[in-house]
Amino acid sequence: MTGLADIARAAGVSISTVSRVLNRRAGVNEATRQRVLGVLADLPYTPRGLGALQRTGVIGLLVPELSNPVFPAFAEALETRAARAGYGSLLCNTRSASLRADGADHNGESRELVEEEYVRMLLARGVEGMVFVSPEITNAEDGGAGYYGKLLADGVQMVFVNGGAPALDVPDVTVDEQVAGYLATRHLVELGHRRIGFVCGPARSLPSRLKRAGWSAALEEAGLPADPGLIAHAPYGAAGGATAMSALLDGPRPSAVICSSDHMALGAMREAHRRGLSVPAELSIVGFDDIPLAAYCSPALTTLAQPIEEMARAAVDELVQRLNPAIRRGGGSYSRVFRPKLVVRESTAPPS
Amino acid sequence: MTGLADIARAAGVSISTVSRVLNRRAGVNEATRQRVLGVLADLPYTPRGLGALQRTGVIGLLVPELSNPVFPAFAEALETRAARAGYGSLLCNTRSASLRADGADHNGESRELVEEEYVRMLLARGVEGMVFVSPEITNAEDGGAGYYGKLLADGVQMVFVNGGAPALDVPDVTVDEQVAGYLATRHLVELGHRRIGFVCGPARSLPSRLKRAGWSAALEEAGLPADPGLIAHAPYGAAGGATAMSALLDGPRPSAVICSSDHMALGAMREAHRRGLSVPAELSIVGFDDIPLAAYCSPALTTLAQPIEEMARAAVDELVQRLNPAIRRGGGSYSRVFRPKLVVRESTAPPS
DNA sequence: TTGTAGGCGTTATCAG
DNA sequence: CTGATAACGCCTACAA
Numbered sequence: 001m002t003g004l005a006d007i008a009r010a011a012g013v014s015i016s017t018v019s020r021v022l023n024r025r026a027g028v029n030e031a032t033r034q035r036v037l038g039v040l041a042d043l044p045y046t047p048r049g050l051g052a053l054q055r056t057g058v059i060g061l062l063v064p065e066l067s068n069p070v071f072p073a074f075a076e077a078l079e080t081r082a083a084r085a086g087y088g089s090l091l092c093n094t095r096s097a098s099l100r101a102d103g104a105d106h107n108g109e110s111r112e113l114v115e116e117e118y119v120r121m122l123l124a125r126g127v128e129g130m131v132f133v134s135p136e137i138t139n140a141e142d143g144g145a146g147y148y149g150k151l152l153a154d155g156v157q158m159v160f161v162n163g164g165a166p167a168l169d170v171p172d173v174t175v176d177e178q179v180a181g182y183l184a185t186r187h188l189v190e191l192g193h194r195r196i197g198f199v200c201g202p203a204r205s206l207p208s209r210l211k212r213a214g215w216s217a218a219l220e221e222a223g224l225p226a227d228p229g230l231i232a233h234a235p236y237g238a239a240g241g242a243t244a245m246s247a248l249l250d251g252p253r254p255s256a257v258i259c260s261s262d263h264m265a266l267g268a269m270r271e272a273h274r275r276g277l278s279v280p281a282e283l284s285i286v287g288f289d290d291i292p293l294a295a296y297c298s299p300a301l302t303t304l305a306q307p308i309e310e311m312a313r314a315a316v317d318e319l320v321q322r323l324n325p326a327i328r329r330g331g332g333s334y335s336r337v338f339r340p341k342l343v344v345r346e347s348t349a350p351p352s
Numbered sequence: 353m354t355g356l357a358d359i360a361r362a363a364g365v366s367i368s369t370v371s372r373v374l375n376r377r378a379g380v381n382e383a384t385r386q387r388v389l390g391v392l393a394d395l396p397y398t399p400r401g402l403g404a405l406q407r408t409g410v411i412g413l414l415v416p417e418l419s420n421p422v423f424p425a426f427a428e429a430l431e432t433r434a435a436r437a438g439y440g441s442l443l444c445n446t447r448s449a450s451l452r453a454d455g456a457d458h459n460g461e462s463r464e465l466v467e468e469e470y471v472r473m474l475l476a477r478g479v480e481g482m483v484f485v486s487p488e489i490t491n492a493e494d495g496g497a498g499y500y501g502k503l504l505a506d507g508v509q510m511v512f513v514n515g516g517a518p519a520l521d522v523p524d525v526t527v528d529e530q531v532a533g534y535l536a537t538r539h540l541v542e543l544g545h546r547r548i549g550f551v552c553g554p555a556r557s558l559p560s561r562l563k564r565a566g567w568s569a570a571l572e573e574a575g576l577p578a579d580p581g582l583i584a585h586a587p588y589g590a591a592g593g594a595t596a597m598s599a600l601l602d603g604p605r606p607s608a609v610i611c612s613s614d615h616m617a618l619g620a621m622r623e624a625h626r627r628g629l630s631v632p633a634e635l636s637i638v639g640f641d642d643i644p645l646a647a648y649c650s651p652a653l654t655t656l657a658q659p660i661e662e663m664a665r666a667a668v669d670e671l672v673q674r675l676n677p678a679i680r681r682g683g684g685s686y687s688r689v690f691r692p693k694l695v696v697r698e699s700t701a702p703p704s
Numbered sequence: 705t706t707g708t709a710g711g712c713g714t715t716a717t718c719a720g
Numbered sequence: 721c722t723g724a725t726a727a728c729g730c731c732t733a734c735a736a
Contacts, residue, residue, distance in 0.1 A: 001507045003729060014707045019731060029705055044506035047476050050401045051712070051730025058473060066428050067644065072418035079445055088473050091443035093431055121410060121440050124399050124714090125477040153396035155353045238648035263645070270648045292419065296590035296618050297649055298625045355713060366723045371715065381721055403714020403728070476730095 002045045011039040022047070050126045058088045059319065060122035060130040062115065064096030068236060068263055069291040070306070074133050074161065077312035085320045090127060092118040096136050116147055129157035129319045134207075135165070142167065157322045159315045163206065164335065171322075171334035173315045175306045177207045180340040181214025184258040184286040184304055187342055189222045192350045193284065197230045197254035199244040199268045201261065208233075208260050211288070215258060230254060234264070241267025242274075249275060255351040256284035262291045262303055269297070269347065280349035290343055299346035307338050314338075354397045363391040374399070402478045410440045411671065412474035412482040414467065416448030420588060420615055421643040422658070426485050426513065429664035437672045442479060444470040448488050468499060481509035481671045486559075487517070494519065509674045511667045515558065516687065523674075523686035525667045527658045529559045532692040533566025536610040536638040536656055539694055541574045544702045545636065549582045549606035551596040551620045553613065560585075560612050563640070567610060582606060586616070593619025594626075601627060607703040608636035614643045614655055621649070621699065632701035642695055651698035659690050666690075 004022075008015045013032060020028050021036045050056065061078050063071040079089040094115040115136070122130060145167040151158065152168060164172035188196050198215050201208040216226040232247040234240030241264030248254060249271070259265035265287030269279055277283050279299055287294060290305035314336050356374075360367045365388060372380050373388045402408070413430050415423040431441040446467040467488070474482060497519040503510065504520060516524035540548050550567050553560040568578040584599040586592030593616030600606060601623070611617035617639030624635050631637055631651055639646060642657035666688050 005729080015729090016707065016731085017705090020706090023731085027705065032705080044502040044504075046503060046506045046508060047472065047730080049476065049478065049729045050714095051728095056476075058477070066418075066424035067421075069419075069421060069424075072421075072424045076418050076445060076447075080447075088469070089444075090473075090477070091445065092441075093428060093443065095428075095432075117440070120399065121442075124401065124408075125410070125442070126401060150396040151398060154398045156398055238645060242648065266645060267648050270650060270652075273650045293590060293615070293618060293645065296594065296622045298622060300622075357713080367714085368716090368723060368725095369721090372722090375715085379721060384721080399714080401713045403712095 002043050007036065007039055007043060007045055010043060011036045056126040056128055057086060058090060058127050060127040061089050061091045062094050062118060062130060063133045064094055064136065066093055068261060070289045071133060073308050074312060077308050078131055078316055081312050081316040085316060087320065090122060092122065094118055123156065129323050131159050131161060131315050131319060133161045135160055135163045157319060159319045161311060161315050171318050173311050173336045175311065175338050175340050177210035178214040180288055180304045181211030181258065182218045183340065183342050184288065185215045185218035187286065187348065188256040188284060189218060191284065191348060193256040194224060195230065195254040197248045197257040199241055199248065199257050199259040199264050200231050200233050201236045203233045211260060236261050236264060238263045238267035240264055242271040245271040258286045260288060262287035262289040262294050262301060265301055265303065266297060280347050281352055284348040286348060295345065302345045302348040303343050304340040305343050306340055311338055354395050359388065359391055359395060359397055362395060363388045408478040408480055409438060410442060410479050412479040413441050413443045414446050414470060414482060415485045416446055416488065418445055420613060422641045423485060425660050426664060429660050430483055430668055433664050433668040437668060439672065442474060444474065446470055471503065475508065481675050483511050483513060483667050483671060485513045486515045487512055509671060511671045513663060513667050523670050525663050525688050527663065527690050527692050529562035530566040532640055532656045533563030533610065534570045535692065535694050536640065537567045537570035539638065539700065540608040540636060541570060543636065543700060545608040546576060547582065547606040549600045549609040551593055551600065551609050551611040551616050552583050552585050553588045555585045563612060588613050588616060590615045590619035592616055594623040596620065597623040610638045612640060614639035614641040614646050614653060617653055618649060632699050633704055636700040638700060647697065654697045654700040655695050656692040657695050658692055663690055
């Protein structure tokens with residue numbers, strides 16, 4: 001409730017002077033400054049509103065969910081990098097149904113609507129630019145050209161992480177999911193496995209489709225059949241992993257599986273143990289993401305690490321550069337893809 | 353770049369009319385409305401700035417970190433509840449050093465400064481109220497009376513979750529940490545354990561101190577000594593859990609341990625396995641939080657669940673009620689404490 | 705060094 | 721039903 005005007009009145013100066021003191025600008029008499037500061041110390045002033053300022057020093061971060069630790073990890077990394085560049089971050093959870101670990105579709109509202117809602121909210125709050133992590137735009141019929149194209153045309157700066165929109169001229173930073181699927185599978189092939197299953201996320205999810213392509217490619221390369229019976233789809237998350245693993249184990253048993261996420265892998269491992277199967281002796285498991293816990297479960301999880309820090313750095317730096325009015329290139333296409341890294345731990349071994 | 357004025361000009365109407373159409377307010381001729389909508393469909397308009405708006409329908413959520421899954425879980429629960437009440441949420445990660453899972457103190461900046469920075473940012477962005485999860489204010493010398501007292505005096509509405517500020521007249525919603533420590537320990541006592549260790553978070557952290565009090569109480573009740581050698585402190589997080597467990601196992605070996613968080617518990621379990629100790633046959637472990645993964649590790653973790661949904665519900669509802677100008681009680685003290693619930697799974701058993 | 709005046713993009717008010 | 725006009729709370733010339 002207390003505004004600049006109240007402070008000014010109490011200190012017997014003008015609003016401009018208070019503003020100057022607040023913004024630590026030069027050109028204020030020390031005595032005056034102290035008087036204002038004194039009033040400020042007494043009165044409960046809290047700045048509100050945007051004013052005529054253009055640069056707010058705030059960017060928006062949009063993640064599809066928070067249950068999968070990868071997204072908090074991305075959020076932290078992005079935030080840290082942004083802070084280093086002098087930007088504050090506002091985080092939004094768009095609750096993307098198809099990516100949720102629990103597979104739940106919250107109160108039926110379309111996710112795209114939720115994301116649009118958040119974008120609108122952020123923009124209205126004076127955010128200068130936005131980073132979309134795993135945007136589902138990619139899945140929209142028009143590739144997001146409609147809504148996001150408009151934003152783009154209006155000069156809103158954005159960057160996509162793990163999920164570009166080919167139809168749009170937006171810079172994107174991605175991990176190569178196909179290579180991830182390939183590397184995971186090849187690791188198992190090299191260990192000597194012949195029946196390699198895939199505990200896969202929802203079929204409609206692009207990352208899962210890409211990993212599947214990598215999985216097929218590695219199998220083909222090894223002269224092994226990519227039997228559709230070797231794939232089981234389920235929601236991301238541990239419960240989904242257990243479900244999919246169970247389905248796979250009910251059929252002709254694979255000696256190894258790759259999974260769409262570490263959470264799924266942990267669920268799969270749990271299901272294997274539940275059935276009395278020893279990991280990795282009787283079943284090898286590869287995860288994806290390299291969440292912190294992957295190194296601290298038993299057996300420690302072999303997985304593919306996304307270079308989260310580097311990706312966050314690339315994304316934020318690109319956004320910040322575009323935010324600089326001096327540079328602001330016309331939105332030229334920019335795309336960086338990072339190679340996932342195989343981290344071999346204890347959950348994989350040659351077949352018995 | 354495109355503003356209300358541009359749309360108005362293109363549609364041949366006044367700014368007010370465009371605003372009315374945008375806000376779905378009644379009293380606009382359908383034909384006019386359609387004309388404006390038509391222009392809106394063509395021009396890339398994106399609303400910016402707060403204007404003279406008072407009610408923004410947005411609240412702020414501040415969490416100390418995102419590495420511990422509890423905080424993302426709280427964030428999601430709070431957000432979901434807020435959405436149901438018609439409020440959007442802006443999430444801020446205040447990177448509280450002392451609570452971080454990795455124990456890292458980011459670039460030396462005082463956390464309190466970071467939190468103040470975020471509060472200022474949120475307020476400037478027109479947030480109506482805020483929920484602080486595990487605020488470190490509690491640890492401030494003045495109990496946060498200075499800075500937060502000012503906010504309070506200025507009519508800023510806030511609610512604390514898990515960490516009240518007794519000096520302040522702010523409603524708070526907490527889980528009873530002391531009871532948590534007590535219940536975990538009693539469970540082990542009832543199982544027949546006599547040497548019960550504590551894989552504990554940082555000594556300066558209030559939740560850890562409270563859990564310790566509960567642990568002592570339960571031991572005393574059972575006529576067992578609360579030997580200081582039975583406690584090992586470490587940063588929250590799996591790595592810390594492993595470190596602390598290791599320290600404990602180097603001394604006279606306890607037959608069971610309770611842990612400050614599930615992440616620590618998982619780290620402790622890992623360390624036990626590394627040393628060839630079987631859980632729960634040779635060592636029982638109790639966690640705290642009941643993160644989703646607790647049910648999906650091997651052995652599944654016995655833990656104390658925080659009623660996150662209920663707590664989120666209580667916190668948001670209280671805040672929203674105070675936001676309603678019709679009610680807005682004078683900030684009367686309000687405090688709700690929830691009882692943690694023991695979830696027995698497979699990581700605890702009678703001593704061998 | 706200080707204050708006045710003007711601007712930002714929006715909503716609220718009131719006259720027509 | 722519509723459009724001036726004032727207001728919001730802030731920042732930034734420009735002038736004193």
